[in-house]
Amino acid sequence: MDGLKEQRMLDFAMENAVRGDPQSVVDAIDHFCRNKEWAMNVGDEKGLILDKLVRETDPLLVLELGTYCGYSAVRIARLLKPGARILTMEMNPVHASIARQMIEFAGVNNTVEVLEGSTADFIPQLKQNYGVDTFDFVFLDHWKDKYLIDTKLLEECWLLRKGSVLLADNVVYPGIPDFLEHVRSCGRYDCTNYPSRVQYINKEDALEKAVFKGYL
Numbered sequence: 001m002d003g004l005k006e007q008r009m010l011d012f013a014m015e016n017a018v019r020g021d022p023q024s025v026v027d028a029i030d031h032f033c034r035n036k037e038w039a040m041n042v043g044d045e046k047g048l049i050l051d052k053l054v055r056e057t058d059p060l061l062v063l064e065l066g067t068y069c070g071y072s073a074v075r076i077a078r079l080l081k082p083g084a085r086i087l088t089m090e091m092n093p094v095h096a097s098i099a100r101q102m103i104e105f106a107g108v109n110n111t112v113e114v115l116e117g118s119t120a121d122f123i124p125q126l127k128q129n130y131g132v133d134t135f136d137f138v139f140l141d142h143w144k145d146k147y148l149i150d151t152k153l154l155e156e157c158w159l160l161r162k163g164s165v166l167l168a169d170n171v172v173y174p175g176i177p178d179f180l181e182h183v184r185s186c187g188r189y190d191c192t193n194y195p196s197r198v199q200y201i202n203k204e205d206a207l208e209k210a211v212f213k214g215y216l
């Protein structure tokens with residue numbers, strides 16, 4: 001097959017979903033990944049847990065670490081109240097470009113801003129350059145050796161407040177033991193595990209919710 005899977009995913013969504021209808025974009029991507037080519041979106045099964053926790057939190061300001069093609073950003077954006085915003089970080093320029101097109105096609109480009117670059121570079125700039133006070137909801141879904149480093153960076157940069165919800169994907173597969181050990185044992189988070197399955201295949205995985213208790 002020629003070209004990139006990510007481009008094929010975008011083309012499939014544009015041909016099979018309705019412009020401006022984010023649910024139809026989410027459905028088209030899930031269909032593509034279940035029937036044509038697997039991809040690393042959080043997917044429809046874990047996506048239901050993500051939906052439930054976004055609805056419960058009803059955030060005004062969301063941070064996503066790891067945009068990929070924009071699937072989870074569109075998925076979250078479709079649930080947000082007017083005026084709410086998502087900042088999503090992606091260091092791969094090809095992924096960032098596909099994501100911007102996906103987000104624009106889904107009609108959520110006024111809600112979602114893709115920051116192209118690494119989390120290590122962007123997180124320390126958020127207060128000064130992006131007008132951020134604290135995040136209500138953070139979705140961690142980038143490279144697994146960065147979850148702990150970036151969680152500590154969010155804490156150090158005062159970007160969390162009492163009640164901020166961190167939601168981490170892939171805590172069983174491939175597993176993020178250093179992150180889990182930190183949030184479960186440092187005393188600053190209330191943690192809940194949500195068992196599920198790896199996107200689009202029958203293999204055990206889970207999401208971990210860690211609610212920040214404040215700078216104790």
Ligand SMILES: C[S@@+](CC[C@H](N)C(=O)[O-])C[C@H]1O[C@@H](n2cnc3c(N)ncnc32)[C@H](O)[C@@H]1O
Nearest residue numbers: 041042066068071072090091118119141142143
């Ligand atoms: C699993 S995918 C994200 C999937 C997306 N959240 C979804 O569900 O649709 C991980 C993405 O994180 C990006 N990434 C990994 N480490 C990063 C970092 N330190 N800073 C920014 N992007 C990163 C990768 O390039 C990749 O596109």
Ligand SMILES: [Mg+2]
Nearest residue numbers: 042141169170
């Ligand atoms: Mg993931």
